Amino acid sequence: MSHNSESLLPSAAVAPPTAAPRRKRSLQQRRARAAWVLVAPALILLFAVAGWPLIRTLFYSFTDAAMDTPEEYNFVGLANYLDFAEGDSFGVLADPLWWQAVGNTLWFTACSVSLELFFGMLLALLMNEKFRGQGIVRAAILVPWAIPTIVTAKMWGWMFHDQYGVVNDLLLRFALIETPLAWIAEPTLSMWAVVIADVWKTVPFMALMLLAALQMIPSDLYEAARVDGANAWQRFRRITLPLIMPAMIVALIFRVMDALRVFDLIYVLTSNSEATISISGYAREQMVSFQEMGVGSAASVLVFMMVAGIAACFLWINRFSHEGKEARE
Amino acid sequence: MKLTRQQRVLGRKFWIYLAALIVSVICVFPFYNAILTSLRTGQDLFLTNYLPTTFHWENYVNALGENGVGRSLLNSFVVATVTVGICLLVSITAAFALARVRFRGRKYILFTILCVSMFPQVAVLSGMFELVRFMGLYDSIGSLILSYTTFSLPFTVWVLTTFMRSLPVELEEAAIVDGASLWVIITKVFAPIMGPSLVTTGLLAFIGAWNEFMFALTFIISNDNRTVPVAIGMLQGASQYELPWGHIMAASVVVTIPIIALVLIFQKRIVSGLTAGAVKG
Numbered sequence: 024m025s026h027n028s029e030s031l032l033p034s035a036a037v038a039p040p041t042a043a044p045r046r047k048r049s050l051q052q053r054r055a056r057a058a059w060v061l062v063a064p065a066l067i068l069l070f071a072v073a074g075w076p077l078i079r080t081l082f083y084s085f086t087d088a089a090m091d092t093p094e095e096y097n098f099v100g101l102a103n104y105l106d107f108a109e110g111d112s113f114g115v116l117a118d119p120l121w122w123q124a125v126g127n128t129l130w131f132t133a134c135s136v137s138l139e140l141f142f143g144m145l146l147a148l149l150m151n152e153k154f155r156g157q158g159i160v161r162a163a164i165l166v167p168w169a170i171p172t173i174v175t176a177k178m179w180g181w182m183f184h185d186q187y188g189v190v191n192d193l194l195l196r197f198a199l200i201e202t203p204l205a206w207i208a209e210p211t212l213s214m215w216a217v218v219i220a221d222v223w224k225t226v227p228f229m230a231l232m233l234l235a236a237l238q239m240i241p242s243d244l245y246e247a248a249r250v251d252g253a254n255a256w257q258r259f260r261r262i263t264l265p266l267i268m269p270a271m272i273v274a275l276i277f278r279v280m281d282a283l284r285v286f287d288l289i290y291v292l293t294s295n296s297e298a299t300i301s302i303s304g305y306a307r308e309q310m311v312s313f314q315e316m317g318v319g320s321a322a323s324v325l326v327f328m329m330v331a332g333i334a335a336c337f338l339w340i341n342r343f344s345h346e347g348k349e350a351r352e
Numbered sequence: 353m354k355l356t357r358q359q360r361v362l363g364r365k366f367w368i369y370l371a372a373l374i375v376s377v378i379c380v381f382p383f384y385n386a387i388l389t390s391l392r393t394g395q396d397l398f399l400t401n402y403l404p405t406t407f408h409w410e411n412y413v414n415a416l417g418e419n420g421v422g423r424s425l426l427n428s429f430v431v432a433t434v435t436v437g438i439c440l441l442v443s444i445t446a447a448f449a450l451a452r453v454r455f456r457g458r459k460y461i462l463f464t465i466l467c468v469s470m471f472p473q474v475a476v477l478s479g480m481f482e483l484v485r486f487m488g489l490y491d492s493i494g495s496l497i498l499s500y501t502t503f504s505l506p507f508t509v510w511v512l513t514t515f516m517r518s519l520p521v522e523l524e525e526a527a528i529v530d531g532a533s534l535w536v537i538i539t540k541v542f543a544p545i546m547g548p549s550l551v552t553t554g555l556l557a558f559i560g561a562w563n564e565f566m567f568a569l570t571f572i573i574s575n576d577n578r579t580v581p582v583a584i585g586m587l588q589g590a591s592q593y594e595l596p597w598g599h600i601m602a603a604s605v606v607v608t609i610p611i612i613a614l615v616l617i618f619q620k621r622i623v624s625g626l627t628a629g630a631v632k633g
Contacts, residue, residue, distance in 0.1 A: 050528075055455035057534045062461060065446035065509055072502045073468050076479025083478050093482050146375060154368050162616055163376040165623075166383055169615040171563040173581035174604040178382045181389060181597055189385055192400040223382070228626065235627035277470075284472035287565035291585050303474040303566070310478055311570055320478045327475035334470065 103321035143229025210298035236270035411602035451516035469506035
């Protein structure tokens with residue numbers, strides 16, 4: 024508290040000009056010190072609820088602890104990750120289901136994020152137009168965003184129902200299919216069911232991000248391009264896209280990070296089936312369903328490393344392209 | 353055939369309205385379908401119909417009472433409110449320092465906070481489980497307040513920091529000239545005008561906590577302490593193949609209506625909060 028209550032001298036502002044620089048620096052220094060005090064509670068709390076559990080997860084990944092008795096454990100080295108015994112391999116990295124989960128998660132992320140980007144862009148361009156009833160559209164697109172993920176999963180689970188579901192009914196009515204599809208039970212379709220539900224829920228977020236960026240583009244740029252005879256596609260390609268690129272990349276990173284940790288949608292919509300299980304779902308299954316805290320922690324650490332690795336790649340590419348741009352200018 | 357200018361404008365208008373209509377229908381239809389289903393019972397459930405046919409409110413009574421969703425609603429409300437309260441309290445001073453004061457390490461702190469807000473929940477699951485057990489919070493809503501702070505806190509700090517940054521410098525300068533201490537600046541100058549930002553940030557964090565599933569599924573085992581998402585996820589019928597869709601949809605509608613109402617009331621703020629967190633960051 025002593026730092027907080029320290030009052031800043033009013034003379035700093037009214038002091039004669041010659042004394043000003045010195046005073047100013049000490050004011051800055053004092054503010055800097057106080058800043059640490061102000062940030063400290065948040066940092067300490069954050070360490071307690073995020074840093075510490077992360078360290079403990081890493082610790083447990085080297086042990087054979089069970090979920091019901093986490094106090095009793097033996098160190099097993101890297102055996103939870105990969106182990107060879109009697110010509111056979113064990114551990115998470117030797118489990119075909121883990122690699123299935125990795126494949127599922129990457130496929131899910133790639134599909135849903137690219138579809139979201141595409142539809143989100145279309146939606147943002149639509150909302151950037153002026154038309155009557157704009158408020159209604161804006162309100163409508165917030166509905167999917169506001170609905171809890173679990174509810175989304177249940178709603179779409181019901182709509183994808185093979186016999187009574189609305190999706191099959193509509194497809195049959197428009198004669199796009201001849202027999203009802205088993206959206207949830209069929210392994211190849213169930214992943215699409217998950218992607219469709221996710222895209223429905225998250226396109227609004229993407230659209231709002233892109234819209235915010237679109238609205239910052241000065242309109243005289245478009246007028247100038249129109250005078251020069253640029254058509255709609257050229258205007259989009261040469262003006263819109265480059266100008267919203269930074270915001271688009273940020274939105275993409277957010278969405279990719281979010282998609283990589285997908286769990287609840289898949290857990291509820293397809294009951295964590297092998298065809299759709301995600302890496303988060305796999306880690307949790309090891310930990311809770313099989314009570315294997317050690318193996319589950321190892322899988323969690325791998326999830327963390329994978330997500331962190333992809334994030335680092337993004338940052339690196341982003342930085343690289345920034346540097347490239349600066350070099351060209 | 354060459355179209356006149358007027359025809360072109362009209363054509364363009366037509367496509368815009370058509371697109372707007374399609375978008376609105378796609379966005380709202382699944383929820384509309386859920387409401388329809390929630391009002392049906394028995395055989396009606398299995399006749400696909402796009403207009404309301406019957407109005408059975410039993411599903412709602414059943415979902416709220418017998419299935420314990422009413423109780424879960426209360427749990428969810430308490431957990432989300434307490435979590436958001438704690439996070440806002442801690443992050444308002446941190447956000448001030450991070451947005452307004454230049455000091456060494458500020459960039460690293462901001463970067464760390466951003467990273468934490470993005471990391472997968474499952475990465476802290478077993479460590480958090482140990483912490484929860486150690487604190488004797490297993491199977492109580494306290495465990496959720498503790499674990500939700502993991503993702504709520506970095507979020508509130510981040511969004512509040514971007515909001516604080518957008519406030520004019522003159523405010524602070526005037527206060528410094530008047531001899532106000534840092535503490536006075538925060539409590540007397542910033543806190544009052546931060547009201548709207550606090551509401552926005554709190555609302556977004558509240559929705560995040562309201563919707564959380566993994567921690568709630570793992571740390572709570574008794575029915576009485578469940579939060580809404582888990583209660584809905586766990587609704588089962590007589591057998592695995594006979595899900596009580598009417599009850600599930602009624603419960604889904606009940607838990608979604610408050611959130612949709614909040615979002616539509618605070619529409620502008622929510623949109624600005626969402627984009628402030630990302631675009632300017």
